[in-house]
Amino acid sequence: MRTQPLVKAAVVLAALPMLAAGGWARLDPAGFARFTNWPNHEHFLHDAGVFQLGIGVMMLCALWWRDVVALVLAGFVFTNTFHAVNHALDLAEGGNASDPWTLLAISVVAAAGLWLRLRRTSGARAEEAA
Numbered sequence: 001m002r003t004q005p006l007v008k009a010a011v012v013l014a015a016l017p018m019l020a021a022g023g024w025a026r027l028d029p030a031g032f033a034r035f036t037n038w039p040n041h042e043h044f045l046h047d048a049g050v051f052q053l054g055i056g057v058m059m060l061c062a063l064w065w066r067d068v069v070a071l072v073l074a075g076f077v078f079t080n081t082f083h084a085v086n087h088a089l090d091l092a093e094g095g096n097a098s099d100p101w102t103l104l105a106i107s108v109v110a111a112a113g114l115w116l117r118l119r120r121t122s123g124a125r126a127e128e129a130a
Contacts, residue, residue: 008063015059022052043090050086054079067121073114081107 025032026049033040058075065071084103087095 011059011063015056018052018056018059022049022054022056025049025052043086043093043095046086046090047083050079050082053082067117070114070117070121073110073117077107077111077114080110 021032025045029042029045029049030040032038032045032049038045054075057078058071061071061074065074080103084100084107087103088100091097091100
């Protein structure tokens, strides 16, 4: 029995609620808080939403992207960059003015690592094809 289609279906079915909940928490934190009976802490819910979106995106990308290191770096860059955006937008709720910049700097380091990884792996694929 071929299990691959069932595994792919499981990944998609598990990713969809992550994306839905993440999008809801990020875009409508008050509504999400009421529905889930969580405290309505806007910044916490924005961050939780971004992290849920990151999980869903990485799950779906894993269906066709076989390079685990590149996948993790891309997921981190996506999630941490939006985390930095949350800190910039929610600065009035607390935190330090440097938080968005610190998080963004970490994203830049990870993006550089991703770029190097993709450059290396695309070069290896070109050599294999030749």
